[in-house]
Amino acid sequence: xxxxxxxxxxxxxxxxxxxxxxxxxxxxxxxxxxxxxxxxxxxxxxxxxxxxxxxxxxxxxxxxxxxxxxxxxxxxxxxxxxxxxxxxxxxxxxxxxxxxxxxxxxxxxxxxxxxxxxxxxxxxxxxxxxxxxxxxxxxxxxxxxxxxxxxxxxxxxxxxxxxxxxxxxxxxxxxxxxxxxxxxxxxxxxxxxxxxxxxxxxxxxxxxxxxxxxxxxxxxxxxxxxxxxxxxxxxxxxxxxxxxxxxxxxxxxxxxxxxxxxxxxxxxxxxxxxxxxxxxxxxxxxxxxxxxxxxxxxxxxxxxxxxxxxxxxxxxxxxxxxxxxx
Numbered sequence: 267x268x269x270x271x272x273x274x275x276x277x278x279x280x281x282x283x284x285x286x287x288x289x290x291x292x293x294x295x296x297x298x299x300x301x302x303x304x305x306x307x308x309x310x311x312x313x314x315x316x317x318x319x320x321x322x323x324x325x326x327x328x329x330x331x332x333x334x335x336x337x338x339x340x341x342x343x344x345x346x347x348x349x350x351x352x353x354x355x356x357x358x359x360x361x362x363x364x365x366x367x368x369x370x371x372x373x374x375x376x377x378x379x380x381x382x383x384x385x386x387x388x389x390x391x392x393x394x395x396x397x398x399x400x401x402x403x404x405x406x407x408x409x410x411x412x413x414x415x416x417x418x419x420x421x422x423x424x425x426x427x428x429x430x431x432x433x434x435x436x437x438x439x440x441x442x443x444x445x446x447x448x449x450x451x452x453x454x455x456x457x458x459x460x461x462x463x464x465x466x467x468x469x470x471x472x473x474x475x476x477x478x479x480x481x482x483x484x485x486x487x488x489x490x491x492x493x494x495x496x497x498x499x500x501x502x503x504x505x506x507x508x509x510x511x512x513x514x515x516x517x518x519x520x521x522x523x524x525x526x527x528x529x530x531x532x533x534x535x536x537x538x539x540x541x542x543x544x545x546x547x548x549x550x551x552x553x554x555x556x557x558x559x560x561x562x563x564x565x566x567x568x569x570x571x572x573x574x575x576x577x578x579x580x581x582x583x584x585x586x587x588x589x590x591x592x
Contacts, residue, residue, distance in 0.1 A: 271362035271572045274323040276316035279576035289365045292338035297370040303386035305329030306588040327361030329353040331385035341370045349376040351385035379555040387587035388561045395423040396546040397536035407432030410477040417444035419587040425452030426559045465494035486510035498524040562586035
């Protein structure tokens with residue numbers, strides 16, 4: 267009998283239930299997967315708490331790696347036994363499971379050089395990092411970025427990728443331990459926001475100029491400090507809202523702060539085109555296989571401990587990537 271995690275009402279981690287599930291045969295355009303590892307992402311908590319509404323009851327999880335067990339009609343580019351990984355928001359929901367059916371078009375073939383655990387830990391974070399580094403801005407060597415949550419899963423990949431591009435990375439963290447981790451993974455300087463003024467320190471580190479780009483996955487709590495850290499005509503990339511949604515504001519604020527640019531991208535729009543998704547994935551896999559980017563899996567859980575995993579994630583008790591081992 268296959269296992270999965272579902273929730274029947276929105277709320278805290280306690281709403282997650284570990285249950286038996288029947289997995290049938292794949293229909294047209296589908297594949298049946300046996301999962302080997304499943305990714306744990308902060309976005310998962312948004313589905314669970316109702317920030318991202320879904321019909322209930324619902325599965326949860328948007329990223330995993332595994333092996334193809336069967337394919338439905340019309341699936342020509344996959345075969346039984348293929349190693350694959352995937353990510354996607356509503357389209358991939360249900361990854362917290364031992365087996366599942368999934369739209370075959372979501373699957374990315376996994377090179378032998380990439381382990382299943384690494385794939386589950388990095389497909390969403392890695393592709394997010396890929397578009398942040400390769401699609402969101404025309405970076406030039408020497409450009410500076412302020413990277414919030416630099417010791418998190420995306421932060422650790424972005425900082426390493428930024429060094430490949432020759433960028434200066436200023437990371438923000440909440441503790442000395444996270445500062446050490448960020449410095450060991452590409453950050454040139456770190457700001458501990460527990461006792462330092464982020465915008466003031468960012469400007470000190472850039473001789474008063476401000477940074478070229480801020481990558482902000484925190485949201486409400488960091489919004490103003492992010493704006494205040496930017497150079498004239500700098501770019502704020504709001505890539506997440508871990509502390510809550512950014513409150514409404516008058517766009518004239520961007521003009522007052524130096525004719526700033528701001529974007530709120532979503533991964534789905536950068537991997538919607540199969541060719542672009544393949545290009546980003548291949549570049550990511552290449553950097554990981556060569557050792558230029560190291561994927562740090564610092565927390566491992568079993569699926570039945572999903573509630574505890576969500577508690578750890580929301581209490582900021584995790585660093586790097588977290589996965590479920592099947």
